Amino acid sequence: ETGVTQSPTHLIKTRGQQVTLRCSSQSGHNTVSWYQQALGQGPQFIFQYYREEENGRGNFPPRFSGLQFPNYSSELNVNALELDDSALYLCASRTDGAYEQYFGPGTRLTVT
């Protein structure tokens, strides 16, 4: 148990729809990152939030956006879903400067 939870566990959406995934971090973890993991591949960095501001972004288009809230929860929003967005979405949290990131169990998104 890492103390990081994600919801929902599984989700099925249709191409073109929008989706919101949620993550609840450990208390005190002011940095949260989101990763996308396609089947058979390692996780790929989407973006990172520190104290409610985005401070790093991977090679993902603007239709991937996020929010971080003062209560250590965060959201990943994806607009105009494409079939290739089907993946496991992971959030990871840590305190600023910490060497260890704590990952949640992920949300499995299927786009049909």
Add this chain to the structure above:
Amino acid sequence: DAKTTQPPSMDCAEGRAANLPCNHSTISGNEYVYWYRQIHSQGPQYIIHGLKNNETNEMASLIITEDRKSSTLILPHATLRDTAVYYCIVRPLGSARQLTFGSGTQLTVLP
């Protein structure tokens, strides 16, 4: 972050030591070696990290060569629950940057 190279898969007998290699020949002086693992359908889990000295914790040992161009993660007594994908990652300590995952090594512990 320096690039890492790992074998795609390895097998290990239950109860034996599992030795997982990682090459990171372009590692720079301020970069640490981190190991994470991911059990099927779960999020990655931190195992251990080190700079140049060998490190040990309750999960594993990390052996880094003197030139720091390669390392080995050792699970001293592998169990079936250690079956997972193991990722070797190189990055500065406490870096605000993200973890860059490669393809990792699929370790299968056999009964």
